Amino acid sequence: MSDAATAIAAPQPRGRFADVWRQFKSHRGAVAGMVVLGALVLFVFAGPLIWRVDPTFVNPDAVEMMKSRNKPPSLAAPLGTDQLGRDMLARLMAGGQVSLAVGLVAMMISIFIGSTIGVMAGYFRRLDGPLMRMTDLFLSLPLLPLLLVMMMLFRDSLAGAFGPEAGAFILIVSAIGVTSWMQSARIVRGEVLALKEREFVLAARSIGTTPTAMILRHVLPNVVSPIMVAATLGIAAAIITESALSFLGLGFPPDFPTWGRLLYDGVQYMQLYPERVIWPGLAISLTVLSVNYIGDGLRDALDPRIRGR
Amino acid sequence: MTLRTMLLGAVASLALASAAHAERGADGEVKVLYWQAVSTLNPYLSSGTKDVEASSLVLEGLAGFDEKGEVFPRLAVDIPTVANGGLSADLTQITWKLKPGLLWSDGTPVTSADAKFTWEYCTHPEGGCAQAARYVGIKSIDTPDAETIVITFDAPKPNPYQAFVGGTSPILQKAQFEKCIGAAASSCNDANFAPIGTGPFKVVELKVNDVVTFEANPNYRDPAKPAFAKLTLKGGGDAAAAASAVMETGEFDYAWNTQINPDLQAQMKAGGKGVLVNGFGTLVERIEMNMTDPSPALPEGERSTVKHPHPILSDIKVRQALSMAIDRQVLVDVGYGEAGRPTCNLVPAPAMFASDNTGCLKQDIEGAKALLAEAGWADSDGDSILDKDGKKLSLLYQTSVNPVRQDFQALIKGWWNSIGVEVELKSIDASVFFGGDAGSPDTFQKFYADVEMYANNFDGTDPEPYLAGYLCAKIPGPDNQWQGENINRFCDPAYDALVAELGKTSEMDKRAELAKKLNDMLTKDSFVVVPLVDRGRLSAHSNSLGGVVLNTWDTELWNAQDWFRVK
Numbered sequence: 001m002s003d004a005a006t007a008i009a010a011p012q013p014r015g016r017f018a019d020v021w022r023q024f025k026s027h028r029g030a031v032a033g034m035v036v037l038g039a040l041v042l043f044v045f046a047g048p049l050i051w052r053v054d055p056t057f058v059n060p061d062a063v064e065m066m067k068s069r070n071k072p073p074s075l076a077a078p079l080g081t082d083q084l085g086r087d088m089l090a091r092l093m094a095g096g097q098v099s100l101a102v103g104l105v106a107m108m109i110s111i112f113i114g115s116t117i118g119v120m121a122g123y124f125r126r127l128d129g130p131l132m133r134m135t136d137l138f139l140s141l142p143l144l145p146l147l148l149v150m151m152m153l154f155r156d157s158l159a160g161a162f163g164p165e166a167g168a169f170i171l172i173v174s175a176i177g178v179t180s181w182m183q184s185a186r187i188v189r190g191e192v193l194a195l196k197e198r199e200f201v202l203a204a205r206s207i208g209t210t211p212t213a214m215i216l217r218h219v220l221p222n223v224v225s226p227i228m229v230a231a232t233l234g235i236a237a238a239i240i241t242e243s244a245l246s247f248l249g250l251g252f253p254p255d256f257p258t259w260g261r262l263l264y265d266g267v268q269y270m271q272l273y274p275e276r277v278i279w280p281g282l283a284i285s286l287t288v289l290s291v292n293y294i295g296d297g298l299r300d301a302l303d304p305r306i307r308g309r
Numbered sequence: 310m311t312l313r314t315m316l317l318g319a320v321a322s323l324a325l326a327s328a329a330h331a332e333r334g335a336d337g338e339v340k341v342l343y344w345q346a347v348s349t350l351n352p353y354l355s356s357g358t359k360d361v362e363a364s365s366l367v368l369e370g371l372a373g374f375d376e377k378g379e380v381f382p383r384l385a386v387d388i389p390t391v392a393n394g395g396l397s398a399d400l401t402q403i404t405w406k407l408k409p410g411l412l413w414s415d416g417t418p419v420t421s422a423d424a425k426f427t428w429e430y431c432t433h434p435e436g437g438c439a440q441a442a443r444y445v446g447i448k449s450i451d452t453p454d455a456e457t458i459v460i461t462f463d464a465p466k467p468n469p470y471q472a473f474v475g476g477t478s479p480i481l482q483k484a485q486f487e488k489c490i491g492a493a494a495s496s497c498n499d500a501n502f503a504p505i506g507t508g509p510f511k512v513v514e515l516k517v518n519d520v521v522t523f524e525a526n527p528n529y530r531d532p533a534k535p536a537f538a539k540l541t542l543k544g545g546g547d548a549a550a551a552a553s554a555v556m557e558t559g560e561f562d563y564a565w566n567t568q569i570n571p572d573l574q575a576q577m578k579a580g581g582k583g584v585l586v587n588g589f590g591t592l593v594e595r596i597e598m599n600m601t602d603p604s605p606a607l608p609e610g611e612r613s614t615v616k617h618p619h620p621i622l623s624d625i626k627v628r629q630a631l632s633m634a635i636d637r638q639v640l641v642d643v644g645y646g647e648a649g650r651p652t653c654n655l656v657p658a659p660a661m662f663a664s665d666n667t668g669c670l671k672q673d674i675e676g677a678k679a680l681l682a683e684a685g686w687a688d689s690d691g692d693s694i695l696d697k698d699g700k701k702l703s704l705l706y707q708t709s710v711n712p713v714r715q716d717f718q719a720l721i722k723g724w725w726n727s728i729g730v731e732v733e734l735k736s737i738d739a740s741v742f743f744g745g746d747a748g749s750p751d752t753f754q755k756f757y758a759d760v761e762m763y764a765n766n767f768d769g770t771d772p773e774p775y776l777a778g779y780l781c782a783k784i785p786g787p788d789n790q791w792q793g794e795n796i797n798r799f800c801d802p803a804y805d806a807l808v809a810e811l812g813k814t815s816e817m818d819k820r821a822e823l824a825k826k827l828n829d830m831l832t833k834d835s836f837v838v839v840p841l842v843d844r845g846r847l848s849a850h851s852n853s854l855g856g857v858v859l860n861t862w863d864t865e866l867w868n869a870q871d872w873f874r875v876k
């Protein structure tokens with residue numbers, strides 16, 4: 001195994017990395033996307049260290065609370081306050097942490113499942129039929145009702161074991177991950193089927209390479225680029241699904257801010273305070289858009305046939 | 310206060326109006342907006358409020374409810390009571406007399422046979438009548454002459470004003486609906502879309518799910534009314550758009566059910582073209598305390614059942630402290646504005662049934678803290694959460710998904726945190742929460758939480774069935790598929806005895822006194838139910854429309870015959 005691992009790393013030294021980076025840099029959209037995403041990540045994770053306001057704090061003193069409601073932007077609250085006097089900037093940052101974390105973790109789960117199933121189905125002919133039928137089955141499942149059932153069945157037990165917030169996080173990321181791997185599985189399977197017929201695979205097999213080594217050493221490195229693209233798109237889809245769940249009032253406890261929840265809360269005040277929906281909406285759109293551009297750039301950069309053109 | 314001034318204003322302007330314009334149809338056209346469009350004008354075939362209210366412009370009952378919830382005569386000469394001999398002493402028979410000389414809008418006379426026919430129409434086994442509940446318990450209806458209707462009940466009826474009273478049970482014309490009885494009811498579109506009635510208006514045309522046009526009924530019993538020659542009832546849109554059409558753009562004269570948040574209310578008022586009117590019924594937003602243990606550690610089937618009393622909330626001091634920490638006026642200001650007012654009563658109306666209980670209106674954080682300390686709760690580990698015998702004072706607080714309820718949750722959590730109570734919030738999709746599915750753990754009946762919040766009301770003006778919901782026998786549990794109205798699992802033999810007494814009492818003053826006592830037992834004496842906001846109905850009318858009196862006990866268009874154009 002250790003032999004195989006070094007073998008993957010060894011023939012692709014700095015040179016290839018630099019190559020990829022050079023190609024990536026030439027894709028303007030991708031670079032812009034990376035800058036925007038970086039700024040967003042910095043904003044939501046480093047921001048709260050500077051802006052130390054509790055995003056869920058509602059002043060228990062009724063008079064103070066009434067005075068601090070629906071404030072326009074000011075020095076005390078740069079993005080204003082909501083209908084209960086909570087600081088919008090702090091809520092946007094706290095919400096972003098959750099939304100981005102959900103997006104990343106759910107994407108990892110879905111990519112792991114998707115590429116495992118895709119490689120298995122593409123490489124082992126006997127598994128192809130059953131695995132692809134299972135993929136079809138998952139594709140035909142209606143996503144939201146399925147999520148609703150999962151929420152209902154597992155929410156209480158998970159909340160009991162990990163606390164309400166962590167329980168909801170685990171449930172949401174696994175629910176999204178388990179229901180969104182199908183596209184990447186199909187893409188990976190197609191790539192693997194084509195790769196299997198190539199001469200270098202035949203050559204590897206002729207010298208007695210075991211299937212495990214074959215997959216890790218020859219197949220996976222060659223399907224990395226579609227997987228990366230699927231992964232970036234997966235982040236966007238996961239953030240949107242989480243927003244939809246929050247919008248429906250599922251998922252996290254109601255006082256726990258996420259971008260989707262902020263959007264949902266803001267809708268009824270849209271006419272009077274449009275910024276309530278503009279900020280979280282903008283954050284979600286920017287994240288999705290920048291991640292998509294990064295994915296686009298990565299695909300170009302990782303594809304040896306496009307690279308260098 | 311606003312309601313009273315408005316009512317006074319309306320009464321005053323009414324008096325002026327009847328002096329000024331004593332001529333039918335003198336004021337032209339009035340435009341009414343219902344943001345749910347009308348699909349039929351036969352209230353017996355639809356349970357939709359919009360259909361019932363639209364049809365009430367045309368169809369009338371023997372009597373109706375006024376804005377105070379009291380019964381007043383429409384087609385009847387007077388209201389039958391035990392005192393005037395119209396109601397038999399054993400409460401099993403009621404005799405109504407029609408006003409003499411009543412005509413349908415097609416010019417034929419109204420007779421008692423029409424009333425008897427209406428009963429047969431609605432109770433026909435194949436008819437699928439939406440208002441059948443109004444006719445439950447009627448053994449027979451006799452018509453000794455053309456103007457007398459005698460209704461005999463199966464058993465004594467303490468509240469006999471149900472059949473033919475209010476917009477949900479008007480009298481249909483026998484000649485028109487004779488062929489539409491039973492299975493044919495829903496296919497009789499000519500009759501259902503343009504019923505002949507006795508009301509102030511008659512139907513010109515119904516465009517299903519869009520617009521209804523009416524004109525003044527030439528045979529209406531008061532020759533001076535209605536003041537409008539034409540009434541257009543348009544459907545569609547939403548509450549905010551409807552309010553805006555009346556108050557900001559002035560396209561319409563009246564908008565029904567404009568439930569909008571307080572910020573929007575203020576913005577609409579600034580439009581200056583109309584006013585909001587409110588009326589309060591019996592809908593109360595409340596927090597229900599679970600008297601049984603909802604702990605997930607208990608086996609399924611024993612959670613939230615009477616087998617296990619609640620470890621924290623069984624103590625009345627804790628329940629009282631939780632109630633004291635809430636500032637109800639703030640909740641109203643944040644959530645409902647003019648459409649709500651703080652209340653401490655489960656039965657806030659009609660006025661005769663409302664207890665004078667106002668003790669909860671003032672928030673008392675210090676008092677709440679003292680009560681908890683008295684009950685033995687102290688913060689022994691310095692985490693600002695109270696504990697007792699190693700158990701933290703921590704509550705799960707659930708409600709349905711609704712922006713106002715989530716704001717309430719956040720506010721109440723803040724207040725409870727400040728008295729040292731840890732609160733975990735949960736919101737459940739409304740269709741699940743109120744769905745009543747015995748298989749779901751998230752229904753309000755199952756109550757797998759420590760406290761929960763929702764609103765409930767009772768039908769009509771009599772609170773007896775509502776208060777009877779808190780009997781020991783009505784506790785939901787696995788043995789009755791979690792059906793039962795006693796959501797709190799409250800059980801007090803003294804309460805049960807009082808409810809039984811109420812069922813035997815027919816004298817109104819005594820009934821009112823008993824109802825108040827029962828209300829107090831659930832609220833200020835035990836804090837099992839913690840009422841928060843009395844939620845009213847909110848509608849809007851333009852400044853130029855006079856005579857509007859919002860009525861929560863009957864249809865909102867109940868006095869359209871008295872509307873007039875302010876000049």
